Amino acid sequence: MVQHAAARMLHGVILAKPTAVLVDGAQLIRIAFPSLMRRLDVRGTFETADALIEAQQRADVTVLELHGPMELRAGVTALRSLVAARYTVCVYTSESSPFVHAACLASGAAGVVSKTATIDLAQSAFLEVAGGAIEFPPGLLMRLQLLGERDGLRVLSPREREILAMRATGLTISEIAAVLEEPEATATREWRAITLVLRDFLACASLDMAARLLDLDCADPPDLWPSR
Structure with missing residues (x-):
C-alpha cells in the first residue's frame, strides 16, 4: 500500500514527497505537469485511465483531467474505472458546473479542483487529497x-x-x-x-x-x- 506523507523535514531527515500520477490526453500537459507540481513526486503520466490501470502504477493521488463539455461522459467513465480499481482520484477540470462537480464526488472522486486555480492552490489541493482529505470546490x-x-x-x-x-x-x-x-x-x-x-x-x-x-x-x- 502506498504510504501517505507530506513533504516535510523531521529531526533533520527529509521525508518522501507524496506520490502522484497524471491521466491527461494532452501530451503538452503530461510533459509539463511534473515540473509544475514540484511538491509532488510524480511517478508517471498517462494518456488514458486504461493505460494507468494496465501499468499498475500506484500513487497517493491520481490527478485526472476532466475535459468538457463534449468529453464529459468519457471523463466520468474514466473516473469510475479508476475508483473501481482503487485509485484515489482528484479531478482537475475547467468544467465549472456544480452538477458535474457533485457527480464526480458522488462517483467516488476524492476531490475536484478547478483549472482556474493558481498552480499553488491546485498543488495544495492535490497534497490534501494525497494525505487523505476530500477536496470540495467552493x-x-x-x-x-x-x-x-x-x-x-x-x-x-x-x-x-x-x-x-x-x-x-x-x-x-x-x-x-x-x-x-x-x-x-x-x-x-x-x-x-x-x-x-x-x-x-x-x-x-x-x-x-x-x-x-x-x-x-x-x-x-x-x-x-x-x-x-
Missing part, C-alpha cells in the same frame, strides 16, 4: 452549507454544520481552529470527517434528490450521476 461547498442552514443536512451535527459554514465562507483550517479555540490538528481531523460524510451523502443521493436539495442544474447529461 461553489458546491456553498450549496451544501445553504442546505445545512435549511436544516436539510441532518447527517451533520450542529457543530459540524457550524464548521462547514465557516469553511464555506473561506476560513482556513487555522482560522477555524482559532475560532473554536482548539488545536489545528483537531480542526483538521474534524473537517476531514465532515468531508467524508458529505461525499457519502452525495454518493447515497439519487439524481432527483441531489438536484432538488442542492438546486443543481441537470442540463448536463443526467447519466453523469451514478445509478443506484
Whole structure:
C-alpha cells in the first residue's frame, strides 16, 4: 500500500514527497505537469485511465483531467474505472458546473479542483487529497452549507454544520481552529470527517434528490450521476 506523507523535514531527515500520477490526453500537459507540481513526486503520466490501470502504477493521488463539455461522459467513465480499481482520484477540470462537480464526488472522486486555480492552490489541493482529505470546490461547498442552514443536512451535527459554514465562507483550517479555540490538528481531523460524510451523502443521493436539495442544474447529461 502506498504510504501517505507530506513533504516535510523531521529531526533533520527529509521525508518522501507524496506520490502522484497524471491521466491527461494532452501530451503538452503530461510533459509539463511534473515540473509544475514540484511538491509532488510524480511517478508517471498517462494518456488514458486504461493505460494507468494496465501499468499498475500506484500513487497517493491520481490527478485526472476532466475535459468538457463534449468529453464529459468519457471523463466520468474514466473516473469510475479508476475508483473501481482503487485509485484515489482528484479531478482537475475547467468544467465549472456544480452538477458535474457533485457527480464526480458522488462517483467516488476524492476531490475536484478547478483549472482556474493558481498552480499553488491546485498543488495544495492535490497534497490534501494525497494525505487523505476530500477536496470540495467552493461553489458546491456553498450549496451544501445553504442546505445545512435549511436544516436539510441532518447527517451533520450542529457543530459540524457550524464548521462547514465557516469553511464555506473561506476560513482556513487555522482560522477555524482559532475560532473554536482548539488545536489545528483537531480542526483538521474534524473537517476531514465532515468531508467524508458529505461525499457519502452525495454518493447515497439519487439524481432527483441531489438536484432538488442542492438546486443543481441537470442540463448536463443526467447519466453523469451514478445509478443506484
